[in-house]
Amino acid sequence: MDSYDITVFEFDEKVDLEKNPAWFLDATHSVPPWTPMFGWSWVNYCRHGMQWGAEKLQLPTCKGWDWRLKDGGGYLALLLVEDEEEIRRREEGFRKQLIPFLEDYDGMWQGYVNEMLGHYQRLKAFDIDTASNIDLMDHLEDAFRVNKRMWEIHFYMMYLVFGVFILFESVCKEMLDLDDTKPEFHKLMRGFDNKVFQVDKALWQFAKRARELELAEILLTAKPENYIKEIEAAPNGRQFMQEFRDFLWEDGWRANRMSEFNLPSWVEEPSLALVNVQKFLVKGGDFDLDQERQKLAAERKEIERSILTKVPEEQRDWFTAIMQLAQKSSSFSEEHNHYFDLWTHALVRRALVAWGRRLTATGTIGKPDDIFFLIPDEIYKVGLNPVMHDLKPVVARRRSEWQKYQQQENPPLISTISLEEAMQQMIKSNDPIVLKVVVGSFPVPKTELKADLYGISGSPGVAEGVARVVLNDADLAELKSGEILVAPSTYPSWTPVFPLLSGVVVDRGASLSHAAIVGREYGIPVVMNVFDGSKRIKTGQKIRVDGDMGVVYFIDQE
Amino acid sequence: MAAKWLYWFDELGIGDIELVGKKCANLGEMTKAKVSVPPGFALSLEAYQRYMQISGLTEEISGFLQRFGEQGPGGYGEFLEASSFIRELMETKPMPPDMAAEIRQNYRSLCIQCDQEDVAVAVRSSGPVSMPGAFETYLNVRSEDDVIAHIVKVWASTFTVQAIGHRVNNNHPLLIPGIGVAVLKMVQAKTAGVAFTMHPTTMDNTKVVIEGTWGLGESVVGGGVSPDRIVVDKLTGEVEKHINPKLQQVVYKDKGTHTVDVPEALQNILCLNDDEIRRLVALALQVEKYYGVAQDIEWVFDDSQGTSDLYLVQTRNISVIKSRKKEAEQIADMMLRRVFHSRVG
Numbered sequence: 030m031d032s033y034d035i036t037v038f039e040f041d042e043k044v045d046l047e048k049n050p051a052w053f054l055d056a057t058h059s060v061p062p063w064t065p066m067f068g069w070s071w072v073n074y075c076r077h078g079m080q081w082g083a084e085k086l087q088l089p090t091c092k093g094w095d096w097r098l099k100d101g102g103g104y105l106a107l108l109l110v111e112d113e114e115e116i117r118r119r120e121e122g123f124r125k126q127l128i129p130f131l132e133d134y135d136g137m138w139q140g141y142v143n144e145m146l147g148h149y150q151r152l153k154a155f156d157i158d159t160a161s162n163i164d165l166m167d168h169l170e171d172a173f174r175v176n177k178r179m180w181e182i183h184f185y186m187m188y189l190v191f192g193v194f195i196l197f198e199s200v201c202k203e204m205l206d207l208d209d210t211k212p213e214f215h216k217l218m219r220g221f222d223n224k225v226f227q228v229d230k231a232l233w234q235f236a237k238r239a240r241e242l243e244l245a246e247i248l249l250t251a252k253p254e255n256y257i258k259e260i261e262a263a264p265n266g267r268q269f270m271q272e273f274r275d276f277l278w279e280d281g282w283r284a285n286r287m288s289e290f291n292l293p294s295w296v297e298e299p300s301l302a303l304v305n306v307q308k309f310l311v312k313g314g315d316f317d318l319d320q321e322r323q324k325l326a327a328e329r330k331e332i333e334r335s336i337l338t339k340v341p342e343e344q345r346d347w348f349t350a351i352m353q354l355a356q357k358s359s360s361f362s363e364e365h366n367h368y369f370d371l372w373t374h375a376l377v378r379r380a381l382v383a384w385g386r387r388l389t390a391t392g393t394i395g396k397p398d399d400i401f402f403l404i405p406d407e408i409y410k411v412g413l414n415p416v417m418h419d420l421k422p423v424v425a426r427r428r429s430e431w432q433k434y435q436q437q438e439n440p441p442l443i444s445t446i447s448l449e450e451a452m453q454q455m456i457k458s459n460d461p462i463v464l465k466v467v468v469g470s471f472p473v474p475k476t477e478l479k480a481d482l483y484g485i486s487g488s489p490g491v492a493e494g495v496a497r498v499v500l501n502d503a504d505l506a507e508l509k510s511g512e513i514l515v516a517p518s519t520y521p522s523w524t525p526v527f528p529l530l531s532g533v534v535v536d537r538g539a540s541l542s543h544a545a546i547v548g549r550e551y552g553i554p555v556v557m558n559v560f561d562g563s564k565r566i567k568t569g570q571k572i573r574v575d576g577d578m579g580v581v582y583f584i585d586q587e
Numbered sequence: 588m589a590a591k592w593l594y595w596f597d598e599l600g601i602g603d604i605e606l607v608g609k610k611c612a613n614l615g616e617m618t619k620a621k622v623s624v625p626p627g628f629a630l631s632l633e634a635y636q637r638y639m640q641i642s643g644l645t646e647e648i649s650g651f652l653q654r655f656g657e658q659g660p661g662g663y664g665e666f667l668e669a670s671s672f673i674r675e676l677m678e679t680k681p682m683p684p685d686m687a688a689e690i691r692q693n694y695r696s697l698c699i700q701c702d703q704e705d706v707a708v709a710v711r712s713s714g715p716v717s718m719p720g721a722f723e724t725y726l727n728v729r730s731e732d733d734v735i736a737h738i739v740k741v742w743a744s745t746f747t748v749q750a751i752g753h754r755v756n757n758n759h760p761l762l763i764p765g766i767g768v769a770v771l772k773m774v775q776a777k778t779a780g781v782a783f784t785m786h787p788t789t790m791d792n793t794k795v796v797i798e799g800t801w802g803l804g805e806s807v808v809g810g811g812v813s814p815d816r817i818v819v820d821k822l823t824g825e826v827e828k829h830i831n832p833k834l835q836q837v838v839y840k841d842k843g844t845h846t847v848d849v850p851e852a853l854q855n856i857l858c859l860n861d862d863e864i865r866r867l868v869a870l871a872l873q874v875e876k877y878y879g880v881a882q883d884i885e886w887v888f889d890d891s892q893g894t895s896d897l898y899l900v901q902t903r904n905i906s907v908i909k910s911r912k913k914e915a916e917q918i919a920d921m922m923l924r925r926v927f928h929s930r931v932g
Binding site: 118121131132146148171192196199350351459461 | 662663752753756914915916917920921922923927928
């Protein structure tokens, strides 16, 4: 068999291509390929949330995306609305949903965050070690329900926030000839705090605390896997770890990969977070962001003032309103990762890990992480009498599929039409998330610059330095202060390395991608959508990143 | 005598939010201001409590909730279970006879006052704090039995999944002091819209600006159509009229609303006649005087009884809502045009 065989949402070339001629790989989330458990969860709940969001909002031209699982990769197709009458009806509904959002974005966002925090509090309070199997089964179901709800809110908000951002770009371009190829545009979007930076700052404070308690030496010399053992053996060490664990119990519900269940969260393995504390110790000095932010905020206000003088007076009210909402989209983009995806996935994982341990003890599976090769239904079926079942053969089969998938590259597009036609379909959807995250802007090569790579500007500024090509988490450990990060894409868990960098180049992305948002706040140049940067640039090569023009020069030729 | 739990709007004012909830208190205040709001009455939070106590529901629900232990329902599944059980329990529990009799009697008074047999009413929830969308509202309810049944439905909607989840997650008790209910005459809108007693964009306070269209006002409030626009100078009485083609209108269906085409003959004529404009301006100025600040008013002309009757359904201070509300509509339009490439709006 050549599939996980876990869901009807596994790709069926004949049936699915007939329904929809173009299926795109979600390279941001499903490379490397997912485990069966995560893939199952994604095609069920992320798909549901997306369609729920589009339907609740009555997005006029798109009903969200459909998803299939193929070789561990997530493939998506757009559900277009083509009937003119239906589009018109949906426009009316969409307007109704839009008004309360525009009137009180902060209230709406805070309300949803509070709702999720309420769910998390409940899940955290559940004792996974002492619970009966019956209760643990309910708990797993509860965790997946929270996962489902998370995706609903996630896309409801994301469609609105990204929609306003696109509107602001369009208005700026037309009224002021200002778009994201110009440094001013990016300067307008930065100088804002958000929860993710606050977590970084807490890690920096722990670096300070480690010095105070004379534990810095351990972090600077020991291997990460020995951090905890050595710290706890030192005087004050237990107190430090207690403080650190308390912090993680509130803010450490994240794994180093956002879209998977098979990696530990910071709560489970505090050493993962201590690595970031160590990076702050190596770097020394103050938490750059606070001073940097004041400077960036002052600069931003100056640009806001000068831009507003170019907007006709009677249009300033709505212009200011759109601008303020668009400015919030960066914070939203970062904070929703923290409050939604990362946190929920870490709590679902917590319930799964508990099941992994129990089913291993009863011999139902071979080892705890076999659990990621099952699906929830299978756990529910064996959960009350696990001794009576042996799931090892099915785990073995799926694990070998998974291992095979890790070695191969999933095609970016499965389609019966050309890439160009498929792209046209995407654009026709007017789907704000597609436009802002999946498609991005296609760089128009400014050949007069005679650059080596042409992309788009993600954050302004120019920097020269040594490239560090990072393909996965493990490569991050090699990174040295002052280097330029080159990667297919960057992830929320990478935020803590940004203070070390002098610049960033990523293969894919748009102005609301992670690298652009964080790069802007740290005031370092970012060039995005260069497509094959991580293949053409080699670690150690000297390059120049021009974030103002959106291009990269090789100083050392290939 | 038993405590009072039913009030006509003219007995209420803005200070009565704790007694009857926000919506009823506002309707009361407008009635006091001699603004013609649709006639009707309110059931107080006390009425909710009486119903819960006398019919034994408080006890039954508390008993039912014990199955979830001390922590109460946890998790969506249990919210759902609690919600469907409690709502069904409430909706099948008859109203205590003395309460039913009093509601019947007052509904009959309303019918007489409106000079209609079985007048259609809206039964609306009126929470003491704003929780938009949390509780239900029912439109086009007719007959004594249906009014009573729908009041109970509104009460039962205090146990929607969303409401239970909200209380659990915020550590609020599951049994609440209650909500108010407004029972008011349905207005059959011939023409509806908004009026500002100050120019909403230039802030010129010598002008009254009226926007209106055929049918229900929601297409004007929501910005769905280009309404007719009438600007009246408060000092000189001079009237400027801007007619816009009105191709569609929103009307009531059995439940809810739908959009239909405007008859061709009406598409390009002003939706208000001179007499209606004069009455609307006079009423708007009276409301502005009563509240002491410029007002944003939602109005309706109802000709279902053969005469053109003017009602106000909402009024708010402009200073508070002006910028955001108007901006939001403008931005919503732009969003449809620029992001979704809409050809209307």
